Amino acid sequence: MDIAGINQINQWVGAGVIALGSILWAEIVRDLRHWLAHVWPWLMPKHTLHHRLFRRDLSVVDEQLYRESQWHHDVPEAVTMMVAGIPWVILLGWGSWLNGVAATAGIVYSASFWISGMLRGWGLALETDITHQPGPFPVPPSQWHVNRTYHWRHHFDDTNAYFCGTLTFVDRIMGTSLSLKGKRVAVTGASGTLGRALLKHLHRQGAKVIALSSQADPIQIEVNGQPQAVETLQWQVGQEGSLAELLERVDILVLNHGVNVHGARDAAAIQQSYAVNTFSSWRLMELFFQTVRSNPEVATKEVWVNTSEAEVSPAFSPLYELSKRALGDLVTLRRLDAPCVVRKLILGPFKSNLNPIGVMSGDWVAAQILAQAKRDCRNIIVTINPFTYLFLPLKELAVGTYFRLFSHSLPHPEAPASNSDSSGVPQGDSTSVPQGDGILG
Ligand SMILES: [Zn+2]
């Protein structure tokens, strides 16, 4: 091919990138305008119409209000998106007519929302847009695009979060992809270094925290420099079923208990490692899934599992690695069909009573975990080991794809759970699992 041909291809590729970029720009403008409508008093009353429009099941409150809100909310929003595209057309069209035409893609795209908004306003098209349609939520909130489950949370979980309308990245940059405000969060391994730090930071974010511990004493966290006791529930590994009732009223379950037998390799150490690190967390995760039935539960419930960096890096403790890797793989397998969001916490070694030479502090690790959760990271990596950031996503992709290809998908439990008493979750043998100093936070 001659040089002129290559140049022509380059021009068309460039125009394609500009066209896509202009559509992306329109979406960024939509989301920023929406965020502004929640902080700027001039825009607020018009946007409030949109919020008054829907009941919790997303049915429309009133036909007249519906049409009115199109004129006050949807139509001006589309006009803003169109106007914001004009400078790009002028700027890019200055040197190249092709680029100028490509930049109009975002305006044409925005115009489709303008037209459908007006049609609805005139009462000609009464079907609501896809993010506001009523009916059961088939899947949890999406990570990259806004589905109904995602947007429902903006209306009924926290109106100061989840601002995005089509793509989620503006929320992910602003840290508004997950609101912890008012969420009931239960943390296992609560007496450990990380458990306490998580409780403290969750409390600071406005969550109502519940400590789950093998010890009876109430766990204390530092609030404004003063120690404050938090709601603490005593439980033992192997007796996961005893927490079933509590899990019904928990929004986010953080599975953070674990044991490190270090250099041991006898039968008892193998039994203990798998019982605590693998099967106890797996059982609690399954029990928690059974509490996810209604639309609000699908939208807001989450499980976070501390599978640790041992999933991809040596922890210099073979049984710790084996049992944590087994848990990590089970989470990867199970979350293919999970009824709610499941996050993994992939943490490097941090300073604790059991590991005095750790570089990261538990406090810092906990803050990083919450910062990433609010940016909707499903694999939360906090470590100083650069290889983990490289290998974990690759491993997750490869293993997840393999599991997807060679196992069968489960039907999503859209109907309410039929029999709540037969859980199908095997209970462990509570007597054979020692508790004590070895339990890590
Ligand atoms: Zn809003």
Ligand SMILES: [Zn+2]
């Ligand atoms: Zn809405």
